[in-house]
Amino acid sequence: MTFFIAIGIFAIAYAIIISEKIHRTVIALIGASLMIILGVISQEQAIEGVDFNTLGLLIGMMVIVDIAKHSGVFQYVAIWAAKAGKGSPMPIFILLGIITAVFSALLDNVTTVLLMTPVAFVIANNLKLNPKPYLFGTILLSNIGGAATLIGDPPNILIGSAAGLSFNDFIFNMAPASVLIAVATLLILFFWYRKEFVATDESKKAIMRFEPSEAITDKKLLIKSLIVIGLVLFGFFTHGFTHLEAATIALAGAALLLLLTFNEPDHHLQNAEWTTIFFFIGLFVLVVGLEQVGAIYFLAQKLFMITEGNLTMTTIFILWGSAFFSSVVDNIPFVATMIPLVKDIGTISGLALAPLWWALTLGADIGGNATIVGASANLVVSGMAEKEGHKIGFVEYMKVALPLTVVAMVISTIYIYWRYLV
C-alpha cells in the first residue's frame, strides 16, 4: 500500500511542478509532508535524506555572490569585453558568450543570466541592434558553462555531493566537454546571425566611449570579494589534501566576507534564495519516500533490463534520456530522482559509475537549452525580454536552440565515448 501512496504523491507532485500551476517549492514541501504524514517514511528518515552538504554549498555561494555583485565586479568584466570587442557586434557577441560561460561556471546559471541579460540589452541598444541574438547567446552559454564545474549548476552540486565527486573531478572531466560545446555553439551562432551583426560607426563609437571602471561602485568591496572568492576557489581546488567538504568551504567563505565587510548579516542572509533551498529539501524528502518503497530500485532494474547491463548502452541512454527530460522538466528534480537510480544501477550491475555520473551531468545541464522552458535561466531571460517588448516565442527559440542542443549532445556522446567507454 505505501508503495502506491509514495508513487502517487511523487507523480502528482511532479505533474504539478511541470504544470507550474502552483509554486514548485510549495508543492515539494506538501509532497514531502504527505510522505511523512501518510506513513511512507518517518521524520528521521526524511531528515537523513536531506543532503546538508548540497544545502550548505548553495547557501554559502548565494551569500558570497549576493555581497560580491554589489561591488560591480561582474559588470566591469562584461563592459570591458564590449570595449575589447572594439565596438563591433560580432567580436562583442563572442566575448560576451565566453564571459557568460565563465561566469556560469563560477556562479549558478540564474545569477549569471540576471547579470548578463541587462548587459545584453545595454550593448544591443548602443549598437542599435536586435537584442535577441545576444539574449539567445546568454541563455545557451549560461547552461553550457554551468556544466563545467561543481558549483556551475545546482544539479552538479547534487551529483558531486551524492557521488563524492570533487571540484577538481568536475573541472578535469566536465570542463573540456563544456569548452568543446561552447566553441561549437558560438561558431554556429556566428554563422546563423552573421548578417544581422552590422553596426554603424556612430554606435561603435558609443561603445568605445565606455569606461568600464564606472561600473565599479565599491572598490573596497571589490577587493574583499575577490579575496574571498579566490580563497573559496583555492579551498575547492585543495579538497584533495584538506578533505574539507564544499559546504564547509562555501559557508566559511560567506562568513569571512560578512566579517570583512562589517555588513549587517540580516540583509544578506535574507537574500539567499530560501525558496530554492526549501525546494531542495522538499525534493530530497520526496525522493527518499520513493527510495524507501523500492520504486527507484524497480526503475533501475527496468533500465538494467533494457540496456542489458552494457556500460556503453547505459551511459548513452542516460545521456540522451537526461537531455530529453531536462528539456521539459526542471533539471533539479530530475537529477534528484536520477541519483539514487544511478546508484542502484551500480549495485545491480556492478558497472563503473563514473561515466554514468558524467553522462547525467552533461545531459541534465545542457538538455535544458533545447526549449525556452527547459531551465530556470531560460525563463528568467525570457521574462526580462518580454517586459522590454522582445517576447521570445516558444518555436522561435526552439528553431535555434534545438539543433544546437542536438549538436551539443552529439559532441557529449563522442566525448564520453572516447574518454570513458573505449
Add this chain to the structure above:
Amino acid sequence: MIKKYIISEFMNTNTVTIRDSATFREAVDMMVENKTNGLIVVDNLQKVKGILSSWDIIQHIVPDYLEEDKHLAAFESGDVFIRRIKEVANTPVTEFMTSKVHKAHPEQSLMAAATILSEFHIRQLPVVDHNDVLIGYLNRTDIKKAIAEILSE
C-alpha cells in the same frame, strides 16, 4: 475654540485627483499643470484606488533590466530615455501607481497620522469618510504647521 489636534482641523480639502482610467501621459500633464508631485487616484465614486507620485513616474520609465542592475545605467544608450517615455506614454496609471495606500479618517488624532507618515516614510495621507470616499489629504507640511502652532503657544 480649543483645538483637539485631529486630522480634520489640518487637512487640505482641495485635493488633486486623477481617475483610475487615466494614462501615464495624462498623469504627467496633470502633475505639471497643478505643480504637484502627488496625485490621488480615485474611481468614479471618489474612492481611493492609489497614490501616484513623481517617484512612481520616474521609476516607471526605468526599464526593469536597469533596475535589476544599476551598475549598467552609465553605459545605456542615450536615446533609450526618449524611446522608453514614448513606449510607456499610454500605460494605465493603475499599472504603476502605489496601490497599497494608507488612509486615515478625519476624526483621528494627528499623532495617529504622524505615526503612519513616519512609519511608512510616506508624504501624503488621503483622508476618507466612513464610506471610503475621499474628502481630503494630509501631508508632512500640515503636520509641521501643527507642530509649530503648539511650540508657539
